[in-house]
Amino acid sequence: EAQVTQNPRYLITVTGKKLTVTCSQNMNHEYMSWYRQDPGLGLRQIYYSMNVEVTDKGDVPEGYKVSRKEKRNFPLILESPSPNQTSLYFCASSFNPGGTEAFFGQGTRLTVV
Amino acid sequence: GQQVMQIPQYQHVQEGEDFTTYCNSSTTLSNIQWYKQRPGGHPVFLIQLVKSGEVKKQKRLTIQVGEAKKNSSLHITATQTTDVGTYFCAGPKGGSYIPTFGRGTSLIVHP
Numbered sequence: 001e002a003q004v005t006q007n008p009r010y011l012i013t014v015t016g017k018k019l020t021v022t023c024s025q026n027m028n029h030e031y032m033s034w035y036r037q038d039p040g041l042g043l044r045q046i047y048y049s050m051n052v053e054v055t056d057k058g059d060v061p062e063g064y065k066v067s068r069k070e071k072r073n074f075p076l077i078l079e080s081p082s083p084n085q086t087s088l089y090f091c092a093s094s095f096n097p098g099g100t101e102a103f104f105g106q107g108t109r110l111t112v113v
Numbered sequence: 114g115q116q117v118m119q120i121p122q123y124q125h126v127q128e129g130e131d132f133t134t135y136c137n138s139s140t141t142l143s144n145i146q147w148y149k150q151r152p153g154g155h156p157v158f159l160i161q162l163v164k165s166g167e168v169k170k171q172k173r174l175t176i177q178v179g180e181a182k183k184n185s186s187l188h189i190t191a192t193q194t195t196d197v198g199t200y201f202c203a204g205p206k207g208g209s210y211i212p213t214f215g216r217g218t219s220l221i222v223h224p
Contacts, residue, residue, distance in 0.1 A: 048211060096210075
């Protein structure tokens with residue numbers, strides 16, 4: 001079954017404690033992306049990757065890092081989380097960015113206290 | 114910032130009424146995609162339009178794009194409670210092919 005898998009689904013952490021949200025897809029997609037969703041603001045892109053070792057900033061990259069060492073995985077790293085990073089995060093992948101449908105993960109609800 | 118604007122932000126309807134959400138861009142979009150996100154769920158792809166003036170229909174859903182490919186609309190006829198959710202449009206940012214999402218329209222259907 002074609003899918004994008006994110007882990008964890010829920011996470012509560014404290015300010016400053018590094019965390020990683022994993023994302024994996026089984027469709028051999030080259031394009032992967034991270035979004036955060038906040039009430040009234042829709043889906044805002046954090047980072048995206050066009051292929052292995054190729055990443056670029058989206059609209060709201062501050063406070064986040066990503067890596068793309070393998071085609072299937074695209075982890076999101078928060079080196080020093082802050083309360084304003086409390087949000088719902090989605091990973092997505094597609095064969096062709098913007099030209100073919102994007103598949104989204106189930107989402108990770110992060111709370112930073 | 115986001116270059117794709119959606120209105121309205123919320124829409125309450127009685128079951129059986131029609132619903133329309135609008136998507137507008139300041140620049141011509143090479144294509145427009147629509148997604149639906151159920152409450153507590155993740156966005157799921159609905160449809161994509163590529164050609165100017167294109168109209169696509171799926172059961173009670175009608176999606177169209179303007180001749181200049183700067184605006185699009187999604188229309189649901191005779192809403193049902195299963196239509197509840199947030200509808201997003203997405204299109205490539207000006208000068209690139211990276212998709213940007215509108216803020217979405219949340220549809221609330223009252224039985």
